[in-house]
Amino acid sequence: MSQSPLARAVALAALGSCLTLPSLAQAEFIKDSKATIEARNFYFNRDFRQDGGSLANGQSKQDEWAQGFILRLDSGFTEGTVGFGADAIGTFGFKLDSGDGTSGSGLLVPDKSGGSQDNHSDLALAAKVKVSKSTLRVGAMQFKNQAISSSDLRLLPQIFQAGHLVSQEIEGLTLDMGHVREMNDRNSNDYQDISLTTGGRRGITVTGTNATDSFSFLGGSYKVTSDLTAGYYHSKLEDMYKQNSFSLVHVLPLADKQTLKTDLRYARSTDEGRSNIDNKALGAMITYGIQGHSLGLGYQKMSGDTGFAYINGTDPFLVNYVQIGDFANKDEKSWQARYDFNFASIGIPGLTFMTRYLTGDNVELGANRSEGKEWERNTELMYVFQEGALKNLGVRWRNASVRSNFANDIDENRLIVSYTLPLL
Incomplete structure (x- = not known):
């Protein structure tokens, strides 16, 4: 898609505001730059079906509608x-509808009265340096790895203040290390300390505040063969937990347009001073693909004294x-059956469908109580x-139902309409 002169001018002006260097006009800096702006319209409706409403506050439903804009500059x-460069993520979200008693969807920033603020915005900047095939970024950024993965499932994305080094000097090997000190959550307009997920029936307890200003990780992935990739990460949320995670992903080509993908994951989490975390998380997903169809079967098992530990909101x-x-509750065992279909295989590119069903049991609920059970269905x-x-222009409808004998x-x-305009 060609860009209009106005679009290119907007992108170049934004790049100029992100970085002031004598070498700004150098050809490679401009030629390799990328810029997009996404308009995201998001409607969210969650009904609490049990008598009395939400177990947390008695709320009967969360119902909000919002418009967001996300500018990405690389x-x-x-x-x-x-080589020197700069990245930026500019975000702006505003409320279209949020009636009394229906806030809390995660789309908008909460206000002191229990409702939602009318709008919120942020400009997140990061400087970067590249030597050979290694790149260091310092500033605001998102992550997507085994140790930490930024959530982008609401109106605006989750962003971290961090330092991040990625090296690909050896063919097939990606080394990845970083240190995070603050996060700006999906429904927040300022940076805060990093908190630990403790909800549900995880059995996780923390002495003192449930937050810290230090999360570090070191790891990477290695492409063993063209079909097999192995990964390992060590991470630490200061005072909360240490975690070692392992992964193996194998894609086996079968007959024409057929594949068998195996995704194996294991993580060992232990306490790091102020918590009781002790968890082993084993997961496996096997997916058979034929033309536009994919059929998957997954299994996940929690063991140890607590449920799985991870950063809140990720x-x-x-x-x-x-x-x-x-x-991921204490002692929980769960199964997943999933089906996907890509309509491009029958001549309708751009249209996709997914449905899955998960069931979990054996959740530890404490003395004198039967085991916890839950199920979830997504379409x-x-x-x-x-x-x-x-x-x-993308239109997405997401539907879910959850039933449980210990949770909501x-x-x-969720109805999401998004449009992404390339600027550079």
Whole structure:
């Protein structure tokens, strides 16, 4: 898609505001730069189906509608042995509808009266330096690895203040290390200390405050063969937990347009001073693909004295983490059956469908209580226009139902309409 002169001017002006260097005009810095702006319209409805409403506050439903804009700028690097550059994420969200007593969806920033603020915004900047095939970033950024994965499942994304080094000097090997000191959550307009997820029936307790200003990780992935990738990460949330996570992903080509993908995950979490964390998390997902169809079967098991530990608000490294639940309570065992279909295989590119069902049991509920059980069903239908005036416009409907004998019973719908405009 070609960009208009106005779009290019906006992107270049934004790049100029992110970085002031004598070498800004160098060709590689501009030529390798990328910029997009996404308009995201998000409607969220969650009904609490049990008598009395939400177990947390008695709320009967969360129902909010909001509009967001996300500007992403990734510059190239200046020429020379050491290259310099800058990245930026600009966000702006505002309320379209949020009636009395229906806030708390995670789309908008809460206000002191129990409702939601009318709007919120942020400009997150990061400087970067590249030497050979190694890149260091310092500032605001998102992550996507086994140790920490930023959530982007609401109106605006979760962003961290951090330092991050990625090295790919050896073919097939990616080394990854970072240190995080603050996070700006999906429904927040300022940076805060990093907190630990303790909800559900995890059995996790913390002495003192449930937050810290230090999270570190070191690890990476290695492409053993063209079909097999192995990963390992060591991470530490200061005073909360230490974690070692392992992964193996194998994609076996079968007959024409057929594959068998195996995704194995294991994480060992232990306490780090002020918590009682002790967890082993084992997960496996096997997916058979044929033409546009995919059929998957997953299994996840928690063992140890607590449930799984991860940073609050992030996407955890679990095969059974889905739209609402993570099936990571103390001693929980869970199964997943999933089906996907890509309509491109029958001549309708851009249209996809997914449905899955998960069931979990054996949750530790304490003395004199039967075992905890829960199930969740998800359905998703999405279409992205491929050409014409509406090219890059995406419409997504996500539906979920949850039933449990120890947590909230929930029916949920999310409708997301998004449009991404390339600027550079």
